[in-house]
Amino acid sequence: xxxxxxxxxxxxxxxxxxxxxxxxxxxxxxxxxxxxxxxxxxxxxxxxxxxxxxxxxxxxxxxxxxxxxxxxxxxxxxxxxxxxxxxxxxxxxxxxxxxx
Numbered sequence: 001x002x003x004x005x006x007x008x009x010x011x012x013x014x015x016x017x018x019x020x021x022x023x024x025x026x027x028x029x030x031x032x033x034x035x036x037x038x039x040x041x042x043x044x045x046x047x048x049x050x051x052x053x054x055x056x057x058x059x060x061x062x063x064x065x066x067x068x069x070x071x072x073x074x075x076x077x078x079x080x081x082x083x084x085x086x087x088x089x090x091x092x093x094x095x096x097x098x099x100x
Contacts, residue, residue: 001085002086003085003091006083012056015057015058017034018070019037019060020039023038025062029100031089032099039061051079054081059085061088061089064088067084
């Protein structure tokens with residue numbers, strides 16, 4: 001999803017927001033209320049598969065590459081309500097969407 005569509009899904013209050021960046025990246029800021037599951041951790045696949053399949057899941061990272069890969073992994077494992085932030089946080093921040 002682009003920034004506007006991602007923001008609209010997020011504002012519905014029904015989706016789970018997942019940040020797949022590293023702890024170092026998150027230290028510089030994140031979208032409010034995001035949970036962190038570091039894409040590069042050895043237990044990433046186990047951790048992300050703990051997310052509920054019936055809930056909408058919004059995923060983002062810095063540039064959109066890891067979030068796309070995470071989305072594809074979830075889709076291969078039976079998840080169907082997955083949305084990733086196209087292009088990552090750069091445009092999100094530049095366009096003034098919430099970031100803390």
